[in-house]
Amino acid sequence: MKYDVKNLKLSGKGKLRIEWARKDMPVLQLIEQRFNKEKPLKGIRVACCLHVTTETANLMRALKAGGATIALCASNPLSTQDDVAASLVKDYGIPTFSIKGEDTKTYYAHVNAALDTQPHITMDDGADLVSTLHKVNSRSKRQGANIFAGTEETTTGVIRLRAMEKDGKLKYPIIAVNDAHTKYLFDNRYGTGQSTVDGIIRATNKLIAGSNFVVCGYGWCGRGVAMRAKGMGAKVIVCEVDPLKALEAALDGFEVRPMSYAAVAGDVFVTVTGDINVIRKEHFLKMKDGAIVCNSGHFNVEIDIPALNRLSKKKRPIRDFVEEFTLRNNKKIFLLGEGRLINLVAAEGHPPSVMDMSFANQALSAEYIRKNYQRLLRKVYRVPEDIDKNIARLKLKSLGINIDVLTAVQRRYLSSWEMGT
Numbered sequence: 001m002k003y004d005v006k007n008l009k010l011s012g013k014g015k016l017r018i019e020w021a022r023k024d025m026p027v028l029q030l031i032e033q034r035f036n037k038e039k040p041l042k043g044i045r046v047a048c049c050l051h052v053t054t055e056t057a058n059l060m061r062a063l064k065a066g067g068a069t070i071a072l073c074a075s076n077p078l079s080t081q082d083d084v085a086a087s088l089v090k091d092y093g094i095p096t097f098s099i100k101g102e103d104t105k106t107y108y109a110h111v112n113a114a115l116d117t118q119p120h121i122t123m124d125d126g127a128d129l130v131s132t133l134h135k136v137n138s139r140s141k142r143q144g145a146n147i148f149a150g151t152e153e154t155t156t157g158v159i160r161l162r163a164m165e166k167d168g169k170l171k172y173p174i175i176a177v178n179d180a181h182t183k184y185l186f187d188n189r190y191g192t193g194q195s196t197v198d199g200i201i202r203a204t205n206k207l208i209a210g211s212n213f214v215v216c217g218y219g220w221c222g223r224g225v226a227m228r229a230k231g232m233g234a235k236v237i238v239c240e241v242d243p244l245k246a247l248e249a250a251l252d253g254f255e256v257r258p259m260s261y262a263a264v265a266g267d268v269f270v271t272v273t274g275d276i277n278v279i280r281k282e283h284f285l286k287m288k289d290g291a292i293v294c295n296s297g298h299f300n301v302e303i304d305i306p307a308l309n310r311l312s313k314k315k316r317p318i319r320d321f322v323e324e325f326t327l328r329n330n331k332k333i334f335l336l337g338e339g340r341l342i343n344l345v346a347a348e349g350h351p352p353s354v355m356d357m358s359f360a361n362q363a364l365s366a367e368y369i370r371k372n373y374q375r376l377l378r379k380v381y382r383v384p385e386d387i388d389k390n391i392a393r394l395k396l397k398s399l400g401i402n403i404d405v406l407t408a409v410q411r412r413y414l415s416s417w418e419m420g421t
Helices: 008-022 026-038 054-065 082-090 104-115 128-133 138-143 155-166 181-204 220-231 243-251 259-265 281-286 305-311 352-375 385-398 408-414
Strands: 045-049 069-073 121-124 149-152 174-176 212-216 235-239 268-271 291-295 312-319 322-327 332-336 380-382
Touching: 008 054, 008 082, 008 352, 026 054, 026 352, 026 385, 045 054, 045 104, 045 128, 054 069, 054 082, 054 352, 069 104, 104 128, 104 138, 121 128, 121 352, 128 138, 128 149, 128 155, 149 155, 149 352, 155 174, 155 380, 174 352, 181 220, 181 268, 181 291, 181 332, 181 352, 181 385, 212 220, 212 259, 220 235, 235 259, 259 281, 281 305, 305 312, 305 322, 305 332, 352 385
Parallel strands: 045 069, 045 121, 121 149, 149 174, 174 380, 212 235, 212 268, 268 291, 291 332
Antiparallel strands: 312 322, 322 332
């Protein structure tokens, strides 16, 4: 078995942490149990480019139980948990290509190693497998020879894939797992909110209470970050370009300001937009001495790090995952996690209880592709509604929550236009 991980001796710790996460993933456990009996993915090769965490490890176990042959690589150079990667190889026999802190060359070597298995299904978090397969060369042609379809985990990846579909460039169907209600309403909001604040605290040990906490972007991830920061006593300022989201933030009780204002007031800045250069040169110049800047979007482009380097006369690492930039006017700005996903760089990412639903969507979408790929077009699809609702039902059941059921009269009323007041 081919693999590339930091150290197989870390596997013991990784296995225990995988088991710890598993107990909070009851929906995925149920899917794994059914997969183990039915083998719906027998004979199917799946290439996965995901954050290599304890939760991802449990998804890999479920896919393997379903009969799939798997190859896993990281979807971000700094998000890998090396002990988990080691355990996946040693304890579960899953080829894994992932080392925390790998450089760009190694990162793409790992992406290509996963794709060299000539998968039938790609499972992405950020669309790097898809974009690599869309390169025009003999290797990508060979790698993609057997592709049925793929899945995409995150907002940033879905944006890229919809752009490819719009331009007529998308070569195979994709199911947008991110668009499932049981994914973005919980993973993006509660998962990103908690894990981002967790990452900031672990990296800096700063008190959140009383700080001016700037959240750039009020999508579901931004909502979650703002909610959690407010809950810890921060004075939250939201920056937005979308008038509807800005209005929602204002009515949710947050101060809404342009970045030019927030740059002066902020103590901590978090970007969660999916766009480029959200915090730029003119903003750095206005920031307080000691301002903390970080990102929780998928790619490290939301903070203009090259501009920060040009403005600085020196920089140095001052804590794990904290770089101190001294500007020419002697003000200091602290960048966390090289501008990459701070919730995975400095912390452990989303709690397993929310990833339970996200990865249930991944597993069931892979099964759906296996059964239906021949009638799928080269488009980006939502997760089928019956899968989404079934996951919600299973999650409620695991929490011991019962809900009401419509009566026959109520169902008729909702489907009728004739019954009024």
